[in-house]
Amino acid sequence: METMVRRPAVAAPAWIRNPAWDLALALAWVPFVVAAELWRGDPDRIVWLVGATLLFSVSHQPLTLPLVYGDGAVFGARRRLFTLSPVIFLAAVVVGRHLDPVVIAVVAGAWNAGHTLQQRYGIARIYGRKAGQSDGRVEHALLWALLVFALLWAAADPATPDRVAAAGLGGRNQQGLAVLTDLAPVARVAVVPVLVLVGVLALVWVRQELASPRVNPAKWLYLASSVALFGVILVEPLAGFVGYVGAHAAEYFLVVHRHLGDRYPDPVTDGGAPLGRAVRSRPGPTGVIVAYAVLVVTAIYAIGHFFGPEVFATVFLTLGALHLFYDGLIWKLRRPEVARGFSIPSPPASPPSPTSSPSSSFS
Structure with missing residues (x-):
């Protein structure tokens, strides 16, 4: 009996916005990595x-607040x-600031790394949902395995401590990376078993894509770029760290800007939300983001200049914690208003699982 292998129906890429915008989103980490490589021999510029x-x-991070309190x-x-x-x-x-700083550094570092990874998974889910793919569990596991493998590789590399020292990191960032290198x-x-797991999950993902009735090449582009970023972390941990952190913020600004216009099209749809009124004003979503940027830059300068590093750290650690927590609650593609913001047809309503965890952005 001849075995038939079903090929997926490859449609035109379903972009979040358009090819140029989505390419910029996928490659948001590249400028940070390029800068780190160009300045590798200059400690002062690397520290900067x-x-x-x-x-x-x-x-x-505070951009999450108007999404909650302005709606x-x-x-x-x-x-x-x-x-x-x-x-x-x-x-x-x-x-927490009076507890063991190493413990705080490890918890904060792990939570931030996981949150950033969840955002990458969430963006991949946007692409998947645009192709009608409802199951992202394999992608989720694969991305986590890639992150763990990259961190284990960096920890096992004997050159990592010198690279960390060259970065001039201070405070919790330096402490967190020091703990990582202590785990060498x-x-x-562990690095070999995790690499095997990555290979197995990659094969399962390929089979899943081949079996899918419809796929989205735009998702492949974004995932390929994510794999490339993890590859940078393997060979140049410092450049990869800068790219991983910087791209997360850049992606968030881009995605929120893209999301606002479609989420708040008119007062009837959004219930007259204050944020919706701002989005529909003449400056539009771009004006909202620019006004936010001016406000945040002013706040960063004012708090740091007039109140000192202790107050600055307390304020922005609190805002960062709220950002991590709130993002896991408000960015759910199963919610009609979130799906609308990315031009995704809403699925039939279903009651939330009592065991669901608010840990994933854009999921």
Whole structure:
């Protein structure tokens, strides 16, 4: 009996916006990596690049707040949670800053790395949903395996400590990377099994794509770029770190800007949300993002200049924690208003699972 292999129906790429915009999204990490490579022999410029990238990363985090507090429907869905969370997280940050700094560094680093990875998975899900693909579990596992493999490889590499020292990192970032390099003996044992897992998951993913009735080449582009970024982390951990962190913030700005116009098309659809009124004003979504950028840059300067590093760290650690927590709640493609923002047909409504976890952006 002849075995028939079904080929997927490859349609035209379903872009989030258009080919040029999506290419910029996929390659958002490249400018950071190029800068790190060009300045590799200049410690002063590397220190400046790392600091600027971290500040850029900090600047995108408060953007989650207007998405929650500027939209009555979003805020009203979890009114008590969104009212109490700022106070709870502020208290947790104040207490946490007096605990063992190494423990805080490890927890903060792991949470940020995971959150950034979840955003990459979420963007891949947008592309998948545009092709009618409802199951992203294999992609999710594959991306996590790639991240773990890249981190283990960096930890096992004897040259990593010198690269970390050359970066001039301070505070929790330096402490977190120092813990990573201290795990070198464990990493050298674990790296091969994780590589095997990556290979198995990659084969399963290819089979899944071949069996899919419709695929999206735009998703392939984004995932290929993500794999390339993990490859950079393998060979140049510092450049990869800068690219990973910087691209996360750049992608967030791009995705939110793209999302706003379609999410808030008119007062009837969005219930007259204040954020919707701002988006529909003459400056439009671009004006909203520019106004936000001016406000955040002013706040970063004012808090750092007038209140000092302790207050600055407390404020932005709190905002960062709220960003990580809120993103896992508000970016769910199964919600009609979120799907609308990416021009994705809404699926039939279904009750949320009581065991679901608010950990994934754009999922």
